[in-house]
Structures are given as C-alpha cells and as structure tokens.
Amino acid sequence: MTARWPLHPPPSEGEALTSWLSRLAEVYGLSVEELIRHNLGSPGRDLLDHRTSALDLNPPSVVLSVLAERTGVPLDQLRHMTIAGQVPWLVDTLDSEPVSGEAFDTYVHQDSVLLTAKERPGRQVPGWRAWLPTDPKRGPLRRACPTCQSTSAAGTFGFTLISQLPLTLSCPHHGCYLEPAFGGLGAFAAWEEQDTRARAAPAAVFVMDARTHQALRTGTVTLPRRSVHAGVWFRLLRTLIDELSGPVSALRTRSHRSVRRIWHTAGHPIRAGMVAPWHPYESLPRARQQMLLEAAAATLDLIETGEVIAHGTLASLLTPEPHRPVPDGTPPDRHYWQEAEDALNTAIALAQHDPAAARQLLATLTALTRSEATFQRIRDDLIALGIPDDHLPPTLAEQRARQIPANACHILSDDPSQDIE
Numbered sequence: 001m002t003a004r005w006p007l008h009p010p011p012s013e014g015e016a017l018t019s020w021l022s023r024l025a026e027v028y029g030l031s032v033e034e035l036i037r038h039n040l041g042s043p044g045r046d047l048l049d050h051r052t053s054a055l056d057l058n059p060p061s062v063v064l065s066v067l068a069e070r071t072g073v074p075l076d077q078l079r080h081m082t083i084a085g086q087v088p089w090l091v092d093t094l095d096s097e098p099v100s101g102e103a104f105d106t107y108v109h110q111d112s113v114l115l116t117a118k119e120r121p122g123r124q125v126p127g128w129r130a131w132l133p134t135d136p137k138r139g140p141l142r143r144a145c146p147t148c149q150s151t152s153a154a155g156t157f158g159f160t161l162i163s164q165l166p167l168t169l170s171c172p173h174h175g176c177y178l179e180p181a182f183g184g185l186g187a188f189a190a191w192e193e194q195d196t197r198a199r200a201a202p203a204a205v206f207v208m209d210a211r212t213h214q215a216l217r218t219g220t221v222t223l224p225r226r227s228v229h230a231g232v233w234f235r236l237l238r239t240l241i242d243e244l245s246g247p248v249s250a251l252r253t254r255s256h257r258s259v260r261r262i263w264h265t266a267g268h269p270i271r272a273g274m275v276a277p278w279h280p281y282e283s284l285p286r287a288r289q290q291m292l293l294e295a296a297a298a299t300l301d302l303i304e305t306g307e308v309i310a311h312g313t314l315a316s317l318l319t320p321e322p323h324r325p326v327p328d329g330t331p332p333d334r335h336y337w338q339e340a341e342d343a344l345n346t347a348i349a350l351a352q353h354d355p356a357a358a359r360q361l362l363a364t365l366t367a368l369t370r371s372e373a374t375f376q377r378i379r380d381d382l383i384a385l386g387i388p389d390d391h392l393p394p395t396l397a398e399q400r401a402r403q404i405p406a407n408a409c410h411i412l413s414d415d416p417s418q419d420i421e
C-alpha cells in the first residue's frame with residue numbers, strides 16, 4: 001500500500017496540476033522532478049518537459065492514481081486540474097481525429113454568432129485542438145495576476161490551469177489583466193516585464209471572463225436569454241473569435257459595418273491587424289490573441305446592449321427575452337386567431353341545423369369572390385363539414401339574388417354596427 005505523505009497543502013481553486021505539485025515539492029525541499037521520480041515512478045521525459053507541460057495536459061492515469069493515494073485528494077479533483085479533465089466540454093477529445101479537419105469543423109463551424117454561415121469561408125485545419133497550441137513545442141501560456149501574486153501568503157500562490165490557455169484575459173478575483181511571467185514546471189519565477197503592475201481589464205472583458213470561469217467551475221453559464229451548458233459557451237466563444245479573424249471581403253455590408261464598429265470599440269485594428277494569410281487563433285502570437293479576445297468581449301457587450309445585431313444561429317442566446325408586460329388585473333393578451341377559429345367552429349355547428357346561419361356562413365366565406373368555381377368549391381367544403389345541401393344557395397348568382405348580406409362579419413363579432421343592411 002502506498003504511504004500517505006505527512007504534510008501537503010491542498011490544491012487551490014482552478015489550480016493547474018503542475019502548480020500544485022510544485023508547491024508540494026517545495027514543502028519537502030524537492031524539485032517537481034525529484035518529487036515525481038522518487039514518489040510516482042519513473043515518468044518519461046515528455047512528462048517533465050516544462051515547455052510542453054504534458055503533466056497539465058494529459059498525465060498518465062497511474063500518476064494521478066498514486067497522487068490520489070499519497071495526498072488523499074480525490075481522483076476526480078486531480079483530473080479536473082488537467083486539460084484532459086475538461087474533455088469533452090472545453091476540448092472535444094485529446095485523441096487524434098478520425099477524419100482530418102473534422103475537429104475544427106465540428107467545434108468552430110457547426111454554429112455561428114455574429115455572421116451568417118454564408119459569410120464564413122470553410123477551413124481545413126488538420127490535427128487542430130481547441131485552445132491548445134498548434135505547435136506542441138510552443139508550450140502553454142505563463143500568465144498570472146499581479147495582485148494575486150503580491151498578496152498571497154507564502155507557499156500558496158500558483159498558476160491556474162485556465163491562465164495557461166488563450167481563453168481569458170483577466171483574474172476572476174481582482175478583474176486585472178493576467179500578465180506574462182516566467183515559470184518552470186508549475187512554479188512562478190518572475191514577471192516577463194520588470195515593472196509589471198496590476199492593470200484593470202475593460203468591463204466587457206471581465207464580464208466575458210466571468211462567464212468562462214463560471215463555465216469551468218460549475219459546468220453552466222448564465223446568458224441573457226437562458227443558462228447554457230459550458231460546452232455551448234466555449235464553442236460560442238471560439239466561433240465568435242473565428243468570425244472576427246476572417247477576411248472582411250466576404251462580408252455583407254451590414255456585417256462589415258458591425259465588424260468595423262466592434263474593432264473600433266475594442267480599440268484595435270480590424271482582424272487584430274492581420275493582413276497575412278489566415279491562421280487559426282491557436283497559432284497566433286499572444287498579442288494578437290489578446291486583441292481578438294478583447295474584440296470578442298466588445299462584440300458580446302454590443303450585441304447584449306442592442307448596438308450590434310447578430311445574425312448567427314447562437315445569436316438569440318445573447319439578447320434578453322422580448323418584454324411581454326402583463327397588465328395588473330386585466331386579462332392577458334387576446335389570441336385573435338384562436339378566437340376567430342372558435343367563432344368559425346360555432347358558426348359551422350349552427351349552420352348544420354339552421355338554414356339562415358348556413359346562408360350567412362357561405363356568404364361570409366365567399367364575400368370576396370366573383371368566381372362561380374370558387375363559390376362552388378367553398379360550398380362543397382361546407383357540405384363536407386356536415387352542412388346540409390339544401391341549406392345553401394346553389395349558385396353565386398342565386399346567393400346575390402337573395403340579397404343576403406355580403407359582409408356578414410357579425411358571425412365573428414358582437415358589434416351590430418358591422419352589419420350591412
């Protein structure tokens with residue numbers, strides 16, 4: 001039986017597996033590599049490569065099982081500290097795709113947000129995985145919140161899993177930008193920029209990120225129309241980013257205008273300044289990813305406030321249900337078509353027994369026709385509904401000769417003033 005480690009700090013909310021292992025190792029005066037080699041068997045070189053962070057991506061199940069035994073942290077919680085633990089909501093799968101290009105097509109092109117499907121060119125992106133670097137050597141982002149870093153008690157600060165992905169821009173606790181940092185295997189080393197300080201993120205960014213954090217934490221997201229599953233939110237966001245990064249030449253005039261307004265609001269050049277051939281978001285430099293996320297946040301805000309109209313299949317989720325006032329103490333809205341249908345059924349029932357009602361009904365239904373053929377067709381319909389033949393004038397001419405009111409709206413109305421003499 002595996003021995004339980006005597007002392008261990010618990011994982012913090014949203015923390016990445018390597019970050020927690022790094023804090024654990026520090027308690028024992030070890031490096032993460034030593035902690036894993038001495039306690040969790042002999043992992044391959046890839047697992048301990050701090051550039052690829054394979055431990056945060058998809059660690060072998062045996063590593064997680066031994067860790068669960070050593071620390072008492074449930075296996076499910078440990079899996080949730082890795083990207084593999086977010087499958088299939090954040091990423092469809094980490095396995096290779098059965099059909100080349102299928103993953104991108106399914107995740108990004110199945111739905112639309114701002115644009116219509118016709119305004120978006122199809123793309124072939126083989127081997128693509130949502131939010132993960134297309135170049136495996138590129139490694140994850142290293143970002144952290146300056147306020148969290150400077151105010152955390154000793155030994156408690158770590159990288160979150162989400163801060164490694166180009167999925168959010170801000171800290172959920174302080175609302176400031178995540179800033180680039182240097183770090184080894186899960187451990188914060190230093191800020192990339194020497195004078196890094198907390199910078200407030202725009203409100204629209206904070207709102208968008210709050211939803212993403214809610215998705216990861218609870219599995220659902222509250223949108224203006226209704227709550228949706230986390231999987232819908234991640235795809236909505238990635239689809240919107242794709243719409244904003246495509247060439248504007250394919251857009252209709254109204255969409256072109258919306259896209260220009262969005263980029264102006266975000267304070268960045270259209271398409272984050274890209275003029276080169278199209279590349280998937282995951283392969284773009286960090287600065288362009290940040291601009292696209294800010295533009296996505298601006299788009300969501302402009303759609304929600306009604307300043308930009310979205311035309312995609314998911315657009316309705318982003319606007320509130322239309323206002324339907326219910327007056328105090330008065331009956332709800334009348335359903336006029338239902339009332340008309342009810343009145344017609346009553347008229348048919350009367351006409352089955354009352355010749356005068358039958359003549360009135362036929363006159364009403366044929367009031368707008370001068371065609372004998374149409375008159376006969378409607379007459380036949382009434383006979384089929386059980387109104388006796390001899391209750392009805394045999395021809396249009398005879399109906400007129402009997403001077404039955406041509407407009408017999410009073411069948412459908414209580415208002416006697418509508419009767420024609």
Ligand SMILES: [Zn+2]
Pocket residue numbers: 145146147148149171172173174175
């Ligand atoms: Zn923070």
